[in-house]
Amino acid sequence: MSSIQLADQIFVLLKHWLVGRVPVSLQPVVGILITVIPIICVFPALFAITTILERKGLGRIQNRYGPNRTGPFGILQPLADGVKALTKEDIVPANADKVVHFFAPVVLVMLVFLAYAVLPMGRNMAAVDLDCGVLFFFAIGSGTEVAVFMAGWSSRNKYALLGAMRAIAQMISYEIPLILSAVAAIMIAGTLNLQQIVTQQAGYSGIFPHWYVFTPWGFAAFLLFIISATAESNRSPFDLPEGESEIIAGYYIEYSGFKFALFFLGEYLGMFSISAIAITLFLGGWAAPFSFLTWVPSWLWFFAKLVTMILCFIWVRGTLPRLRQDQLMNFAWKFMLPMALVVLTSAACWRYTEGWQRWAISFLVVIIPYSWLGHGMMSNRKLEQRKYRFAE
């Protein structure tokens, strides 16, 4: 085994070695623990890094420094935040449904962690190599709505209820284009297994990879997926459920201290996992972006892509204002859903044509409905940049 392969498979080998050390009867349990523990350590750590990254990034976008007082360049800020969250008083409203109020963040974080079971974080690095991994991911993801409902309802707060209603309506609506745009990739890959979807994209023509995002349908599907993912993880510009300027914090308005931190964690972990799925489906998962870079360990590529996606989310958050509830719904049902179906058609065209024609056909199949729908959306409500008259 070459050193490149060793670096690539180091975690897998380590796990095998460790499991081999224990008695046979304990091996399944130890194997599970060794797989699970890194996941529940690495991703919260990534969450901590992301909070500081987000605050720094937003700061830079807004011409500020961002937090820079705790530790060198403020890198200890997440630690300070964590200590603060842990030591804060845990306030439960007197009228709240205490049991449900307690379980809502627990259920959320539990479900979000479950989704990590199928993510391929490197070559041979998925906790469970499930045959229908994509489906598993979406099924678990849909469960988070229950947690949101629990939080919103149990707080007995009108803002919380409004936030929960918004969140659930939004999540259910955007789940459809999310899954449909994923179906395009699944259709081309011909499998629901995430590892296999990655291996299908891991080939190269020349130095360029066969990622689905570099095809017309794949690019459109990727954009649709990312937009839906943004909505699904309640990120700006779809952060209506917590719409700070309207309903203050939405469904977690009545949470404080560590429970609030759990919600925060759940939200970010949801964002990571859905970005990871987007990477897996369209950006070649752990595959290197150029053929001459394949010597870099696969898990490094995965995390590099993940961080890039997170940075894009931060960038978008720093730029865009928020949509309104009805516009959000209109966008989901009148634009995203038809476009997802169009992309599906385009992917089918790609599947059954050859050579340059497949590029042309699938491109046209995407772009014509897009411009038509986009124009329709703008002119329907007469949205335009206006000309103004001036009085002397």
Added chain:
Amino acid sequence: MNLSFLIPAIILLVGAAAANMLRNLVHCVLALTLAFAGFALLYFGLGAEFLGLVQLLVYVGAVAILIAFTVLLTGGGTAGEQTVLSPRWLQGFLLAGAMFLLLGYGISKSRFTAHAATSVRSYPVSLIGDALITSYALPLEMLGVLLTVATIGGVVLAIREPRQASQSVKVDQ
């Protein structure tokens, strides 16, 4: 009886019992969600991954939320505590018992039972997919049409004449 059956079964039973016996309707809905999840786990235990996941996606992700919203919108969430036994508990018990007997009879007569122990193996999803769009294409399409009709019906029921919001302000001179 191994753990992989016992745990889902307990979850299922506890959830179902709680859904019946809790006194707050929203709690009942949450318990029902738990029961749905128990079902999904049972399917996993039987090796029917696909079915289990669909159960999760549809029942936990959509149906449970739908019921929760129905309860909320009809005021059940704030209607106060319900009594554990409804006035018509006897009819309910009779109906449930009859249903149980019927199902039990059906299962005991079924020819699947003989093979149940050996059939625990997972089917690849592609087989299910192939089956759905080849031999079961017509039922699938019919289901689709049925759902579409149901959706349209729901929309027709739910749609209201948009109330003239802007006209509710009268500007007199």
Added chain:
Amino acid sequence: MNTELLGVPPDTITRREVIYDQEGETLEISMGPHHPSTHGVFRMDVRLEGERIVRLKPVIGYLHRNHEKIAEGTTYLGSIPYTDRLDYFCSLTNNWAYCMAVEQLAGFEVPDRAQYLRVILSELTRLQNHASAVGFLVQDMGASGTPIMYAFREREKILDLFEALTGSRMMCNYMRFGGCRVDLPAGWIDQLKALMKTLPAFLEEFEKLLVSNEILMARTQGVGVLSAKLAVNAGVTGPMLRATGVNYDLRKVDGYGFYPRFEFKVPLGEHGDVYDRYMIRVLEMRESVKILNQAIEQLPEGPIIDPKAKLRGFRPKPGESYGRLEAPKGELGFYLISDGSPNPYRYRVRPPSFVNLTILEDMCLGANIADAVIILGSVDIVLGEVDR
């Protein structure tokens, strides 16, 4: 105000009759006074059907500080610092309006240089007020602070100028009846010229960031529509009135100060929605830059205060006066009655934010709760002025 001049029939009073939905289906929430986007301690009692507003009751008074009564017990000079605190974004225009009222009462002549300084400072005030108003408006739409930080970055430069001249960034307390307090310090004009060179680039960037943004257009166009008729009847002034298409700018109508000497245009809207109000402010900023450039060119030398003006122990002869000007938020007026004593007998402020706020419910009915927030933002209120 001559309403026929504005092309609107002279109506008398507007009465409103709101049909409320059945109580059962609605949800009443109290937005504020501790709400992040009520721009201060302002409360809206909102009754919602779903997320649609069926009733909105503005509740004010949380910041009431008895301004008018205090001014009646204070000397004419001593009221000037209090006017700073009315609309604390635009202390200089407040100063000017008050001084204008006192000057009318006492018949002081303001020297040329002081007039120019007043125009310069008032246009700078307009620039920084509009920049931050637009930034806050987009902030209310949930833009996580980016536009407001850009606006504040430029606003800081203007505030630096204020500080260099008046000693304070916001509570300037600069104008006196009869002129201004101190003359320009050395290098101030150069600083201003340098700022005027960089400001258009900022306006450009701001427009690029937001004006063509589809989300912003979707959120603002057709939202919170205010008809010209209702606006005129309710006494709405400022950018809000001009967004409805009524050409009414006191700088043109009254021609107070030296405004007739400058060439500038008044941008007018058409639809009277939030987008128009937003754009009118953006366009007015460009016009302000134009006025400033002319004023810098023309600024004469000379005294800055009328030698007749007496600040301490000032007792105007009995009479009354009303001084008004086009503050960034609308018509700001000070009504004074003097009985010959050192204190005004009656002192009354006509605050633009307060008057503009009165039609909030009319604009919000039928809108989404998220719209109420941006409609409030587009009114551009400062609670210091609303509650006084």
Added chain:
Amino acid sequence: MLGGGILKGLAVTARNVVEGFVSKERLTTVQYPEERVPQVEATRDFPFLVFDGEDPMAGLRCVACQICEKECPPKCIYIDKSSDKKPDATGKPQFYPARFDIDISVCMSCQICVEVCPFEAIKMDVEFELSTNDRFDDLLYDKHKLAKSNEYYNHVHPTEAAAVDTKLAVERAKAAARAAAAAQPKPAAVSPAPESGAQA
């Protein structure tokens, strides 16, 4: 096309991020306790009392005329006039403030007191780090805490102080000349005035 405006906005923010690293124009933040912006001459926050010479209490220019107390809009100045007279910096016997307190928790930094003072005795300070542990006693400044030297005044507001000094010197020279003229017939009353006038 739908999405064009959004891309434009994204380009603007990206540009701001990049330029924030190279241009001071963009990233205007000043890291406060370590870095400070240069003091602006006209800045004002709370008033202080100017004294001439070495002894703060003896050299106070304030003669307890109580004009500022009356004119102060929020009425935050409390003055007790002395019952006796003491010679001021020019040696002329004057009343002096037995008590001169300013409640800076009430003061709104309007500098009306400075404008109305006929004796150039009260001026605006620039010191802004004034946090204390007691919001009542520690924020009520007495005359010992308020008294600051003319040198300090010259240091914080050089242009304004120079003008004030010139004006005072002219006035004092005039006063000295008048005193000298008045003193010609009665030389007994003159003694210390010319020296301390020259000192100032």
